[in-house]
Amino acid sequence: TKCSGNLTETISLLQGWNLISFYVSPIDKTIENVFKSVLTNVDEIKTFDGFWKSGQTPILNSIDTIKDCAAYLVKMKNTAVLNISAPAVKLPNQITLTQGWNLLGYPMLISQNISTKLNTLPIFSVKNFDGFWLQSGTLNSITTFDTTKGYFINATTATTVNY
Numbered sequence: 001t002k003c004s005g006n007l008t009e010t011i012s013l014l015q016g017w018n019l020i021s022f023y024v025s026p027i028d029k030t031i032e033n034v035f036k037s038v039l040t041n042v043d044e045i046k047t048f049d050g051f052w053k054s055g056q057t058p059i060l061n062s063i064d065t066i067k068d069c070a071a072y073l074v075k076m077k078n079t080a081v082l083n084i085s086a087p088a089v090k091l092p093n094q095i096t097l098t099q100g101w102n103l104l105g106y107p108m109l110i111s112q113n114i115s116t117k118l119n120t121l122p123i124f125s126v127k128n129f130d131g132f133w134l135q136s137g138t139l140n141s142i143t144t145f146d147t148t149k150g151y152f153i154n155a156t157t158a159t160t161v162n163y
Contacts, residue, residue, distance in 0.1 A: 007109075011082040011148045013038065018074045019128050019150040021105025022066065024086040029065040038080040046073040048103050069095050069163065071103040071150025093163045097155040104153045107163055111144040122156040 009024045026034055031052050035042050045052040047070065050062030058064065066072065068089045089107040097104070106112075114126055114133045126133040128151050131141030145151065153161075 005087070006085045007088055008083055008085045009148065011084075013041075013074060013076045013080050013082055015076050015079050017129070018076060019071060019152075020074055020148055021069070021071045021107065021150040022084065023089055023107050023109055023147055024084050025068050025089045026066075026084060026086040029067070031064055031066065034066050034084060035074075035082065037084075038076075038082050041077045041080045042074060043077050044075040046075075047071075048101075069093050069105045069107045071105040073103075073150075089163075091163050095161045095163070097153055097159050097161060099155055099158050102153045102155060104151045104161065106145040106147065106149055106151065108145070109147060111146045113144055114140075114142065117145060117161075121159050121161065123159070124154045124156050126154075127152040 052061045052063050133140040133142050
């Protein structure tokens with residue numbers, strides 16, 4: 001799915017930790033640009049591969065740009081609303097998951113049922129700050145992938161997710 005022109009993505013960020021992803025893809029993907037409207041309230045941004053910390057000497061930050069289809073843990077000093085105007089993430093996109101825990105973004109404009117998306121993949125569980133989904137579960141507390149949210153995905157073997 002490709003959209004022409006820019007979309008405005010709005011992400012409500014609570015004080016403390018948030019688990020987010022983006023469905024827009026800014027041309028300038030630097031953290032300073034993407035988070036510019038709330039940067040003074042951002043304390044830290046983390047992935048499984050690194051971090052960006054406010055006030056840190058730039059060379060000591062191990063991430064400085066965002067990636068399409070990725071998820072980010074964002075620690076806020078105060079509640080804020082992040083608005084980003086940019087083109088939609090270009091799809092199709094294939095994301096590789098390793099065996100064990102992964103962070104996965106959800107780059108779509110509409111929610112999707114987790115079971116429908118993952119039913120043929122070797123996924124044990126999906127978690128975020130709202131709850132969990134188990135491949136074998138009937139008491140799942142989350143059932144959809146939602147826009148602007150990020151997810152922890154536990155893969156039983158390496159696999160790929162296609163958007």
